[in-house]
Amino acid sequence: MKKLEELHISVIGAGIIGGALAEALSAYCKVTATRRQIERINGLGEKGVNLTTDNTKAASDADIIILAVKPSQVVPVLRNIAEVIQGKMVISFAAAISLDIMQKAAPECRLVRAMTNIAVKVLKGYTLFSPAEIIDADELELLESILLKFGEIQRVQEQYLDVLTAMSGSGPAYIFTVVESMVYGALREGLPRKLALEAAAHTAIGAACLLLETGKHPAELKDMVLTPGGVTIDGIYELEESRIRTAFMKAIGAASARSRVLAETAREQAWGEING
Ligand SMILES: NC(=O)c1ccc[n+]([C@@H]2O[C@H](COP(=O)([O-])OP(=O)(O)OC[C@H]3O[C@@H](n4cnc5c(N)ncnc54)[C@H](OP(=O)(O)O)[C@@H]3O)[C@@H](O)[C@H]2O)c1
Structure with a gap:
């Protein structure tokens, strides 16, 4: 070999x-x-x-x-x-x-x-x-x-x-949407665009590395950031009110359904080409 x-x-x-x-x-x-x-x-x-x-x-x-x-x-x-x-x-x-x-x-x-x-x-x-x-x-x-x-x-x-x-496969598009949303939030608060983008992207990298390196559940890690009466819980409260987790579950569900339909269509077309 x-x-x-x-x-x-x-x-x-x-x-x-x-x-x-x-x-x-x-x-x-x-x-x-x-x-x-x-x-x-x-x-x-x-x-x-x-x-x-x-x-x-x-x-x-x-x-x-x-x-x-x-x-x-x-x-x-x-x-x-x-x-x-x-x-x-x-x-x-x-x-x-x-x-x-x-x-x-x-x-x-x-x-x-x-x-x-x-x-x-x-x-x-x-x-x-x-x-x-x-x-x-x-x-x-x-x-x-x-x-x-x-x-x-x-x-x-x-x-x-x-x-x-x-x-x-589609995942980076979801993460880009999250980063983009965070940047928009920071722009509304007057942060310079480049700083906002870099801060959001590095935050995403850091969070992903922490998840992988500790092997801890996201909820456990999130809890470490949620100081009682602190800053983060107010942000999380707004996200929960927007049903952020339901939105992501629905997004993955919809994309998976589409993926299965495309696979089935591709399958039918491919068998048609092979047999015809
Ligand atoms: N983009 C993503 O984020 C992503 C993620 C995961 C998986 N994928 C998969 O990766 C594959 C490619 O996706 P892509 O986004 O890279 O698409 P893409 O940019 O359209 O690339 C496909 C390439 O195939 C070439 N091509 C088409 N027919 C050909 C032929 N008969 N002989 C030689 N080359 C041919 C096309 O160029 P010409 O038209 O000039 O031939 C084109 O450059 C897809 O099957 C997709 O499911 C993509």
């Missing part, structure tokens, strides 16, 4: 996520990136990434293939490159398209389904992944060494990936 440094990895679909993955990997190994409108790839050439519109050649030249196209493109792309990816590991970052569908489109390859989020752009992604059963221990080790280049990782059962797409 080759080490990461000896690999050639091709990223098919160098858009927002694929471009970030290709850039991250270019520091460690040979990388090729593809998209149809190749003139829209920014900055990757300067990082030493080979650029091409030819998915088949990119897949043929590579040891490992990363798929970062939109879900509707996964089956057509896989079918197009199926012959040249036999026996190779293919890691799909597309939402909704399950391992069984991909296996049907490209039966001879060694598949992994992954979900990450936009924080991969700063190597702080959270990548959840489900390997097909065929992936052996050596491949798993190599896979993890690749995914760790994008941030933190967690192996999960595939059945959880649609909800995780709605919670963690």
